[in-house]
Amino acid sequence: MPRSRRNRVITLSNVTKKDKEAKTRNFDDLSENLLKFKRVVLLNLSNINSNNLKELRKQWDSESLAEEDRSKLIVSKKNMIIKSLENHKEEFANLEKLIAILQKQHEKNATYGVLYTNYDYKTVIEFFDSYLKKDFAKSNSKSPITFNIPKGVIYSRGGFIPVEDDIPMAHSLEPILRNKYKIPTSLKDGKIVLDTDYHVCEQGQTLNVVQCLILRQFGISESEYKVEVMGAYNKEAEEICK
Secondary structure (H helix, E strand, O other): OOOOHHHOOOOOHHHHHHHHHHHHHHHHHHHHHHHHOOEEEEEEOOOOOHHHHHHHHHHHOOOOOOHHHOOEEEEEOHHHHHHHHHOOOOOOOOHHHHHHHHHOOOOOOOOEEEEEEOOOHHHHHHHHHHOEEEEOOOOOOEOOOOEEEOOEEOEOOOOOOOHHHOOEOOHHHHHHHHHHOOOOEEEEOOEEEEOOOEEEEOOOOEOOHHHHHHHHHOOOOOEEEEOEEEEEEEOOOOEEOO
């Protein structure tokens, strides 16, 4: 009897090979750009989502820029960045000071990046100081606002904007509010209502998953996210940038 396709053993060796090739490319990119550019800037990108990251890459490496004005932003693992820098610490004096900055970072699930650029340090700092994005709150982050859903008919923005600028929330969402988010809602005359005000969160409070989902449900994207410049190295002066 022919062997069932469902029972066929599938090898994962190709996936592992691609994984290794991707890591090798990432390491090569880190090393090659270190030799190409004048400055190396360490960034903490933990608060930036993938769309923001694409935007950052375009701004620093736009095809509209002259070749000498183009920079390179590479996202990588902490240990990969450290290893690539350590390979050149004998070649560039004081590079170990930049390595030490990254080694001291112990933030869980952090996302790090390296910006290779010819721009001076002041220009880089000014850019990232002004780079601020608003987005939906993430679990375990601090609430940007105090949010209460007023009693009565529930509107799509939950009282975050004036009622005259809002519309009642679709009645089909009532089971989600009641069952998923545990908000004590009910349906009256085809509209979702609350008998009393419902407190969601306090400004500065550490948010849990459900609170973040409620804020997202009501379209509240007031959390501010920035890129942290952790340190930078000037190859020409062979010192940490100031």
